Structure formats: C-alpha cells, structure tokens
Amino acid sequence: MSLAPRAVLVHRTTEYEELVARHGTHGQAAFFLASRGRDIEEVAERHRRTHRALAQVAAAVPAAWRQARVERADLDRFLFAPEDVVVVVGQDGLVANVAKYLAGQPVVGIDTDPGRNPGVLVRHRPEDTAALLTGRPAAEELTMVEAVADDTQRLVALNEIYLGAAGHQTARYRLDLEDDGGVVEAQASSGVLVGTGTGATGWLRSVWQERGARLPLPAPTEDRLLWFVREAWPSPATGTSLVAGELPASRRLRLTVESERLIVFGDGIEADALELTWGQGVEVGVCGERLRLVG
The missing domain is CATH 3.40.50 (Rossmann fold)
Structure with a gap:
C-alpha cells in the first residue's frame, strides 16, 4: 500500500x-x-x-x-x-x-x-x-549549478555559486576550462560567479549588465551557465584573459586554490559553504538534478 x-x-x-x-x-x-x-x-x-x-x-x-x-x-x-x-x-x-x-x-x-x-x-x-x-x-525543469571538490565535497545551487575568499580579501587560484586546449591562468580577484538562467534575474544579471557582456543570458530551463571573474587583478604573476564565458552541460570550470582558504557557497548562503585550502581543486558546471517548479 x-x-x-x-x-x-x-x-x-x-x-x-x-x-x-x-x-x-x-x-x-x-x-x-x-x-x-x-x-x-x-x-x-x-x-x-x-x-x-x-x-x-x-x-x-x-x-x-x-x-x-x-x-x-x-x-x-x-x-x-x-x-x-x-x-x-x-x-x-x-x-x-x-x-x-x-x-x-x-x-x-x-x-x-x-x-x-x-x-x-x-x-x-x-x-x-x-x-x-x-x-x-506541468512543472518546469529548472537548471541548477553544482560545485564538486576533489575531496568529494559537493554543493548545489539554483541561482549561482560563488567561489572566492571570505570577507573582502583577494582570492588567489589557477583557473582553467576543461577541454579548452589546456589554457590555464593564475588569477587574483574578488572571486568567480557561476550562474544559471534562474540566477539571471539576480546577481548574475547585475554582473552581466555591468560588464556589458555580449553573451546571451541563459533561460531558466537551458543547460547552459555563465561565469564571470570579478575584478581580476593584472600583475607579473596573475592574468586577466579568462574573465567570462559560458558553460554548456558538457564543460566544467576548474579552480585550483593558491591561498590558505577559499570558500564556495550557493544562493547567497555563506553559512553553508565548502572550505578549500592550498592545492585543492573544485569543478563547477551544470548539475544533473533539476528543480521541478509547478506552474
């Protein structure tokens, strides 16, 4: 029964x-x-x-x-x-x-x-x-975003995932795009934002608009994410060539930590964050699960 x-x-x-x-x-x-x-x-x-x-x-x-x-x-x-x-x-x-x-x-x-x-x-x-x-x-199947660390920690969000330093310190890491010819860049920035089409009505949209990005914002049900590096700092050791892009379901954005502590949190809830340290890696991309929103 x-x-x-x-x-x-x-x-x-x-x-x-x-x-x-x-x-x-x-x-x-x-x-x-x-x-x-x-x-x-x-x-x-x-x-x-x-x-x-x-x-x-x-x-x-x-x-x-x-x-x-x-x-x-x-x-x-x-x-x-x-x-x-x-x-x-x-x-x-x-x-x-x-x-x-x-x-x-x-x-x-x-x-x-x-x-x-x-x-x-x-x-x-x-x-x-x-x-x-x-x-x-009928329910809409809304795309979600996930971050998976190399120690199996996992975080899922509906709007966006932020990767960076706690507070307002500089985040230091190496960034590379999976299957993109092995391009890797060391960066110092205010963090990286990766968002969905649902997030395109909030924080992601504000960054997209401020940046004047030519990439079209994804739809809430589209298996595509946008990512932006916030305030990347150019220096002899850090670059600014990889600062924005899109992630279809087949690709991942990878960060390797180069500082004592970085955090990863979703949908603005910093209290529920993953914590990463020197040498750890995390991959961010389209999540396999969807949110089924009625009506």
Missing part, C-alpha cells in the same frame, strides 16, 4: 518575529524601530499577511494527504521523502534555499506579499493552492 502524498510547507521566520525575539517584547521592538524613524506596524502587517497565507495554504491541503511544516533554518535537518509535494510559502529566495535539498519532488511557490516579491519563483497566490495540489499542472 502506497503512502498518501505529504505536503511540506516551507516558510521562514518573519522580520517581526526576529525583532521581537531580539528585543523581548512588541513594545520594545516598536521603540527600537521608532528611534530609527520606522513604524513597527509596517513589519507587523507583513507578519500577519504571511501567517494568513500559511493558514490558507494549510487549509487547502486535501484531507487525505499528510502535512508537515519546516522553517528555513531547519531545512538541513529535515528529511524530504519521494512522495512529498513541497509548498514554499514566502519569497522567491526561499525556493532557492530549499532546492538543493530536493531530489525531483515538485515545488509549488506561493507568494505571501504580491507586489513586494518579484514572483519569479513564487508564482501563485494562496487561493490557488488546492487546484495546484490536486490538478498537478
């Missing part, structure tokens, strides 16, 4: 909850914001909208289904099952946060604050939940 589907509602702690936790009471949080020219009611109203949306989504889950909730901070400890349908209730970034923990489960993005969120990944309203869960509309 097969298990009934489980709806896993993913959410995050609201700004209001964080403020009250930090300052102890609503009144103290209100005083803190007022001293900085802000009104707590704006934050409290967004909190109420989020919890109304969560309640509406939970009520729309079919009665025969099982149901679970997980907060963003607990994602790395939550065990997703093959029969799960993941319902992300919140912002676009929350979809990216959950993507790396999944293995093909469909994801439904519910926007709790239309007009404030871009709605690139949270495309639906709370009132759409029942139809989305029971009707099972």
Whole structure:
C-alpha cells in the first residue's frame, strides 16, 4: 500500500518575529524601530499577511494527504521523502534555499506579499493552492549549478555559486576550462560567479549588465551557465584573459586554490559553504538534478 502524498510547507521566520525575539517584547521592538524613524506596524502587517497565507495554504491541503511544516533554518535537518509535494510559502529566495535539498519532488511557490516579491519563483497566490495540489499542472525543469571538490565535497545551487575568499580579501587560484586546449591562468580577484538562467534575474544579471557582456543570458530551463571573474587583478604573476564565458552541460570550470582558504557557497548562503585550502581543486558546471517548479 502506497503512502498518501505529504505536503511540506516551507516558510521562514518573519522580520517581526526576529525583532521581537531580539528585543523581548512588541513594545520594545516598536521603540527600537521608532528611534530609527520606522513604524513597527509596517513589519507587523507583513507578519500577519504571511501567517494568513500559511493558514490558507494549510487549509487547502486535501484531507487525505499528510502535512508537515519546516522553517528555513531547519531545512538541513529535515528529511524530504519521494512522495512529498513541497509548498514554499514566502519569497522567491526561499525556493532557492530549499532546492538543493530536493531530489525531483515538485515545488509549488506561493507568494505571501504580491507586489513586494518579484514572483519569479513564487508564482501563485494562496487561493490557488488546492487546484495546484490536486490538478498537478506541468512543472518546469529548472537548471541548477553544482560545485564538486576533489575531496568529494559537493554543493548545489539554483541561482549561482560563488567561489572566492571570505570577507573582502583577494582570492588567489589557477583557473582553467576543461577541454579548452589546456589554457590555464593564475588569477587574483574578488572571486568567480557561476550562474544559471534562474540566477539571471539576480546577481548574475547585475554582473552581466555591468560588464556589458555580449553573451546571451541563459533561460531558466537551458543547460547552459555563465561565469564571470570579478575584478581580476593584472600583475607579473596573475592574468586577466579568462574573465567570462559560458558553460554548456558538457564543460566544467576548474579552480585550483593558491591561498590558505577559499570558500564556495550557493544562493547567497555563506553559512553553508565548502572550505578549500592550498592545492585543492573544485569543478563547477551544470548539475544533473533539476528543480521541478509547478506552474
């Protein structure tokens, strides 16, 4: 006998909850914001909208289904099952946060604050939940990016992967493109950014636009990535000839560390980073897994 589907509602702690936790009471949080020219009611109203949306989504889950909730901070400890349908209730970034923990489960993005969120990944309203869960509309297969170190550490991201030094120090490494005639360049830079078509709506796009790149941005479902070296420094020992390019599914970008510590993190979550040291190598390219985003 097969298990009934489980709806896993993913959410995050609201700004209001964080403020009250930090300052102890609503009144103290209100005083803190007022001293900085802000009104707590704006934050409290967004909190109420989020919890109304969560309640509406939970009520729309079919009665025969099982149901679970997980907060963003607990994602790395939550065990997703093959029969799960993941319902992300919140912002676009929350979809990216959950993507790396999944293995093909469909994801439904519910926007709790239309007009404030871009709605690139949270495309639906709370009132759409029942139809989305029971009707099972087609899902897009969004390309993801992965970094694999030579010690088997692995990191997966939906938007982009950053490789560089922690803080604002200079990253030192050797960069080469797999199957590109053996061209290798020692570099000193602010790091390397490798992004997907989904990431082309965020950080990757800002670098692409600033650089005036002629390479077309990839589509979210396209098996192609773009990469950029940020602020490469020319010197007698370091070059600037390999600073941008694209990676189809058949190619990898390889970095060999030439400093005491480099980090690799995805989707802006530096707390969940790979750490590499002298002589270690890491390859970045299109990930074999996809994020199945409903609608």
